[in-house]
Amino acid sequence: MAANAIRHGxxxxxxxxxxxxxxxxxxxxxxxxxxxxxxxxxxxxxxRGLQLVSALSHRWGTRYTPTGKCIWTEQPLP
Incomplete structure (x- = not known):
């Protein structure tokens, strides 16, 4: 996600x-x-970025902010 933001954001x-x-x-x-x-x-x-995010995360999503967007992921901790 961070690499895509740097490259395309x-x-x-x-x-x-x-x-x-x-x-x-x-x-x-x-x-x-x-x-x-x-x-x-x-x-x-x-x-394949979002495919990997989707496969490796418990949940993920996007929300819009006053200055752009936020992509978030959630993963359980052991």
């Missing part, structure tokens, strides 16, 4: 980690482009 880009009952990772950027899961073929070099 707009400033300001921020990363925030919140530890509670689980771990929440938030990546914000100044772009209003809605992220979507792409179905990359085996020969594509990109396009």
């Amino acid at each position: 707009r400033d300001p880009i921020e990363l925030r980690l919140l530890r509670g009952e689980g771990l929440i990772c938030e990546v914000t950027d100044g772009s209003l482009t809605t992220p979507r899961i792409r179905h990359a073929s085996e020969t594509d070099e990109g396009g």
